Amino acid sequence: MSGRTTALTPPGDAVPPVRHPEAPAPGETIGSHYEHCFGCGGGQPHGLHLEARAGEGVSVTAEFRVREAHQGAPGLAHGGVLATALDETLGSLGWLLRVIAVTGRLETDFVRPVPVDTVLHLQAEALAVHGRKIYCTATGRIGGPDGPVAVQADAVFVEVKVDHFIANGRKQEIQAALADPDQVKVARAFEVNP
Ligand SMILES: CCCCCCCCCCCCCCCC(=O)SCCNC(=O)CCNC(=O)[C@H](O)C(C)(C)COP(=O)(O)OP(=O)(O)OC[C@H]1O[C@@H](n2cnc3c(N)ncnc32)[C@H](O)[C@@H]1OP(=O)(O)O
Numbered sequence: 125m126s127g128r129t130t131a132l133t134p135p136g137d138a139v140p141p142v143r144h145p146e147a148p149a150p151g152e153t154i155g156s157h158y159e160h161c162f163g164c165g166g167g168q169p170h171g172l173h174l175e176a177r178a179g180e181g182v183s184v185t186a187e188f189r190v191r192e193a194h195q196g197a198p199g200l201a202h203g204g205v206l207a208t209a210l211d212e213t214l215g216s217l218g219w220l221l222r223v224i225a226v227t228g229r230l231e232t233d234f235v236r237p238v239p240v241d242t243v244l245h246l247q248a249e250a251l252a253v254h255g256r257k258i259y260c261t262a263t264g265r266i267g268g269p270d271g272p273v274a275v276q277a278d279a280v281f282v283e284v285k286v287d288h289f290i291a292n293g294r295k296q297e298i299q300a301a302l303a304d305p306d307q308v309k310v311a312r313a314f315e316v317n318p
Pocket residue numbers: 128129130131157158163211212215224225226227228229255256257280282284286289290298301302307308311
């Protein structure tokens with residue numbers, strides 16, 4: 125046993141999340157963090173191509189249309205793909221907090237099946253921060269932004285520095301990312317702008 129706490133409930137001394145003063149304004153689109161990201165990158169033909177928008181406070185919204193390439197059972201979205209959509213939407217919250225954070229724990233409830241061609245209306249919100257941990261929650265609704273919940277997730281994201289990716293990513297992609305001034309500028313700005 126490591127002694128590490130992986131509970132999804134924030135500890136008593138957690139603090140409310142604070143929207144960064146330079147966060148995108150409510151309604152503004154949050155760009156992709158990486159061209160080849162399966163969740164948000166434009167360079168992945170079968171990716172989800174999520175385009176998140178900043179909401180009020182520390183929240184985001186996004187839409188995802190389920191494609192044939194996303195099936196698990198005939199005509200239905202694969203659960204892992206739906207979890208990815210929630211994960212990606214939750215990951216966008218880092219842009220409002222202006223931190224780079226990765227998923228530590230993601231607990232997903234699959235409430236309703238989601239047919240191919242359905243638009244999943246996603247909403248994510250940061251609830252609390254404790255040290256490097258960000259406690260957050262997300263829903264995916266069908267039939268409209270106020271429609272019934274089809275999937276729901278609670279998560280803990282953990283703040284990391286750019287070095288997390290440099291130390292762990294495959295060399296060829298890291299080198300390409302480091303050679304892209306826009307990619308480096310965005311990532312480093314998050315580090316020096318607490
Ligand atoms: C050049 C490149 C440019 C890059 C440009 C930027 C790219 C911007 C990318 C954004 C991407 C988003 C995309 C979507 C979201 C993903 O899909 S992210 C990918 C999936 N996630 C991962 O790969 C994470 C893998 N896990 C890890 O690397 C490590 O376990 C972690 C999560 C970083 C934690 O390790 P660590 O840094 O050693 O932290 P550690 O000291 O163990 O724990 C710190 C705290 O977090 C808590 N914690 C740790 N793990 C967990 C857990 N699983 N559950 C709950 N709490 C936990 C600990 O209990 C501890 O709490 P306290 O003791 O402080 O109270």
